[in-house]
Amino acid sequence: MLSSEKTKVNPFTLEVIKDSLMSIGDEMFLALARTSMSPIIYEVLDYACGLTNAKGQLISQGNGVTSFIGMLSPMVQHVIHRFNNGKDLKEGDIVIINDPYVGGGSHLSDVGLVMPIFYQGEIVGFAANKGHWTEVGGKDAGSFTSDSTEIYQEGLQLPGIKLFEEGTVNQAVVDIISSNVRLPELSLGDMWAQVAALRTGAKRFEELCNKHNKQLVISAIDDLLKQGELLAKKELESLPKGEFFAEDFIEGDSSKGGPYPINVKIMITENEFICDFRGSHPQVNNPVNCSYFGLLASVRVMYLAIIRPKQNINEGVFNPLRIITDRGSIVSAERPAPVSMNFEGRIGGADLIWKALAPHLPDRLTAGHLLSVCSVVLSGNHPETNTPFLIVEPSVGGWGAGAGQDGQRGQFCMGDGETYNIPIEVAENRYGVLVNEYSLRCDGAGAGEYIGGSGVVRSYQSLSDNQKLSVSFGRHKFAPWGMNDGEEGSSNYVEVITQDSESVGPFGVSARYPINKGDIVKLVTATGGGYGNPLKRPAEKVARDVKNGYISIQQAKEKFGVLIDPDTFNIQGLTLGRLSANQ
Secondary structure, three states: OOOOOOOOOOHHHHHHHHHHHHOOOOOOOHHHHHHOOOOHOOOOOOOOEEEEEEEOOOOOOOOOOOHHOOHHHHHHHHHHOOOOOOOOOOOEEEEEEEOOOOOOOOOEEEEEEEEEEOOOEEHHHHHHHEEEEOOOOOHHHHHOHHHHHHHHOOOOOOOOEEEEOEEEHHHHOOOOOOHHHHHHHHHHHHHHHHHHHHHHHHHHHHHHHHHHHHHHHHHHHHHHHHHHHHHHHHHHHHHHHOOEEEEEEEEEOOHHOOOOEEEEHHHOOOOEEEEEOOOOOOOOOOOOOOOHHHHHHHHHHHHHHHHHHOOOOOOOHOOOOEEOOOOEEEEOOOOOOOOOOOHHHHHHHHHHHHHHHHOOOOOOOOOOOOOOOEEEEEEOOOOOOEEEEEEOOOOEEEEOOOOOOOOOEEEEOOOOOOOOOOOHHHHHHHHEEEEEEEEEOOOOOOOOEOOOOOEEEEOOOOOOOOEEEEOOOOOOOOOOOOEOOOOOOOEEEEEEEEOOOOOEHHHHHHEEEEEEOOOEEEEEEOOOOEEEEHHOOOHHHHHHHHOOOOHHHHHHHHHEEEEEEOOOOOEEEEEEHHHOOOO
């Protein structure tokens, strides 16, 4: 146990230790990316790394996927509880876990590793990371299962077991993983990269204790956690107080049920930010459920967007946040509910908070965005080597407009954060596809005084037979919402154009849809919602939108009341409707 003795930390040393902890998180993050084997790690950055104190409270994090902000500390806290309050953890131990229903869980593909950091014989903290493995087994390639009915179909479950014991690898665990995944060289390669990142974090934390002495570092961390809570409560003071409501739907495969209604009541006081999801639809036999911890992760992201903390994030910042759910609901599912596409549930829950508060916080929140991760899994054999390939990737799309700003174009949804898509050159080299198109979706949706950001169109042409396509594109029925008289955006969808030029779709969900040589998979993501009356958009901006191809000449006239010369793109005049709207 750590000493309860408290050491006073001067403000200069506190800043040095704070920046050192941030630097450790960043170094762990880079170490994992540079040693991983899968493009979804080293290109997409679908992972996170961080440090906690001895109680499992987040103190530093370097992450690409925003939702992982809320997953590391509950994961560490579960490991502490599972191993007799940490008493059964030894120096050199590393625990591996991907259970969706316990602390830090999302879906089986997100695999976490936790390592206790010892100094002078006692635990002073934990290094942790969580990354999306390309394969964890299950009935479908890529372990992204869009038609599972229970968790057992979705892959190998690791409940929190020791991968290393006192520095020695548990080879039996490695062998079990290797025998249960389709691409063990990728999954195990990423696992070893995660181990390297943990050891990097532990080494740097020990060096920090050597430099400043252990008790000073521990006291500084305690001060930083208290500081985080105080700053969060300071931000709460500037928010509107009261109760706020929103409702919407989680979409899944409509042939199997849904859409499923969800709702939230938000209560903001001087000291608390409470999100009550009770009354949302019960869990379903469709993998759009999320566990409580999945919801927690995405709600934390939304909470941060609202309070906008001006310092690095730690556990103290989240202390004012409370989340209430019905057990066994679609946003707080319990075993054995399927959760492979859990992002539809958890980001849908977070989006409710966005929708409820955006009208009251137009300076902080925009209109609706693409919402869904829009996941794509395409498997098959490479036409030149005949070796298996597997595309597992999210899709970019449009964000909503806000007060004083047009929506962002071609960005990942709020659950993905600072991640990247797989470059065309990498996709065409590694996979059996040709990228026929990658362009902005200029459909004119999301009209407003400030226009919604464009989605994208990405087309893969298959270069071999017997490929399989699985997708989950939420918001394929309900378009992103507009604000303050702005129009709604457009929906996400997928279309398959066969080599015989027959069109299949549009659809939002597919499971192992057969794709043959010459077929084109057209992936289309949403344009975000607009903000403000379209007739109040400056005519000069409308003319520029036409010139840039974001809207058509006809849309400029019908939606914005601006007449554009088709040859010069100059303004010819204004409609009567626009003139009267601006009087």
